Amino acid sequence: MTETHNVIIDTDPGQDDAIAILLALASPEINVLGITAVAGNVPLGLTQNNIRKVCELAGRTNTKVFVGSDRPMKRSLITAEYVHGETGLNGAPLPEPTMPVQDQHAVDFIIETIQRLPEKSVTLCTLGPLTNLGNVLEKAPELAPRIKEVVMMGGGLFEGGNVTPAAEFNIFVDPDAAQLVFKAGIPLVVMPLDVTHKALTTKARTEAIRSLGTQVGKVSADWLNFFERFDEDKYGTDGGPLHDPNVIAYLLNPGLYSGRHINVEIETQCELTMGMTVADYWGVTNRAKNAIWVTDVDADGLFDLLLERLAYFR
Ligand code: RIB
Ligand code: CA
16 A cells, blocks of 8 residues: 655755646645745745746646745845746746736645644655745644654755855855754755766756647646756756755655765855855764765666656646
8 A cells, every 4th residue: 555645845946846746746645734835946926926837837726825934034045047047937938827826825735734634744844945944843833743754855065065155055045044944953954966876857858848749748848947057057967966856756756865864064154154054964963863974876767657647737
């Protein structure tokens, strides 16, 4: 019997976020309770708009979309148009969405959902800065034990950082929120650059998606072709790292991944290393282990799964 996951996706689309959302919407094992927008790759007005564009592309206009935090908890917002383009979904223009956003604020939706549903039944999949979840924990810290698990894309150790030498973008944008999350005692599964850099959108993989011959296949391949150019130039690779879909793929098939349970702390004081995930991979401290730090993926298995599920959209 395949496990069903009750999931809130917190996201800042972003082409890779968009493909992660499509993967979730195509998978019957994932019950998407709601999708919450956060400022990150592009400002909040665009990320909430982009979530709705993706839901309409997927034909899932009944998905509940909530607008969240428009800036980090303490620091100024930093965005990444240089990677994702000015809309955040450059590469494949989509019509302006007509489906509504919900009136309830994303933070209040997350709080209300965790309070309402049985304890340890809600999984949070975070694909962007952790601002919304940080605000949840600041507003209602007593809810932390009720959360089943947070599966996040963020951080880096062996791969260093991607926005500074020390920090990965999602953590760097809101290190204060990240610190609240990593100290909350919630079971964490972290997909850092160490694993996402092993999931490259090679030409063969991107063209296999395009060969689906559907609108979703074409749009997804066009998004990847735009999104990957920055990292291809930077790393000199065939394709760029596909970050966020790893979060959803982990829920669908955890056997694709391997990692270890370690201590991870967040730098929030020193500007030089701000947002660094200080991951005690070799156990040199006696700090409490608080996260599964994923370092390896069966990349062919990931893309086979992605292709199989994207084919769901006709
Ligand atoms: O560093 C990669 C992360 O930052 C991904 O989630 C990407 O979408 C951006 O948000
Ligand atoms: Ca993202």
